[in-house]
Amino acid sequence: MEHRHLGRSGLRISEIVFGNLLYPHDSTPDETVLGALRTALDSGITTFDTADIYGMGRSEELLGRALAGEPRDSVVICTKVFFPAGNGPNGSGLSRKHIREGIDASLRRLRTDYVDLYTAHRYDQETPLEETVLAFADLVRAGKVLYMGVSEWTAEQIGEAAGLARELGVHLISSMPQYSALWREPEARVMPACQELGIGQIPYFTLAQGVLTGKYLPGRPPPEGSRGGAELVGGRAAFMRRLLTEDVLGRVQRLRPLADEAGLTMSQLALAWVLRHPNVAGAVIGASRAGQVSENAAASGVKLDPAVVSRMDEILGPVVVHDPADA
16 A cells, blocks of 8 residues: 655555445444455555544444554544534534534544544535634644645635635645546646645545446446445435436446556556546545455556556546536
């Protein structure tokens, strides 16, 4: 497993980041989740991402159990705050109250005294940015948080927050956008702005919810037990419908010969494509089976031939999302 600096900070994270994502009412057995986490450790993954909202705290609790026997200085623990994870009108957002209460609850579940990276899961339109960044700064001074990150913020929001953070002595070092060979929105503004500011990317949905693994075939129903075959609601359903079209699936299958020629699986090809970007520090994976974790971890260190990247872009070009408003 190779490691990269996160932005211009001194923090090094594994190129493959394990995302312990559980949906609010996820029924995946504890032992299945713990088994995937143990395999991640055995595969050399040192960086683990979660959030208080994942599984309504269950994701953090299981991650805490899995890492309990690991030396604290050998792993990087990342969690997030914003979505409703508490009670009452102050149980969500990025107010000082919710951030302070959120970190204490997360630390209890994670069984640790501090998190390496604490991420603002979304931008809070109802709380002054100064209040949010100052609350993060106080957590850094208290030793509960080492670095600050953001997720799905615009380039303008990131720039303003970075300026405030510098004034307060806080290191804003990461951005977590959705990014894959099929979803390239961050390339237009977020990545260039972050590159200039010394902020690194830790993208999620790097396999486009499994579509880039090639397991969804055109003209056939989604595999049983897959995300595409599950009952989806809200934004997740719309996102999967956009991906599970005949055109998208057909073009993804045309990537298989490229993967074979490179000696890679489809998943490894997709992850190596993400990791080729100079502003990306680590690619988040999510897996429920040990074999998937090991396979994805092997994408670390893979250097794609520029000709392969060009061919991938050519094949996928007509179905790539650059601006969600046009999708």
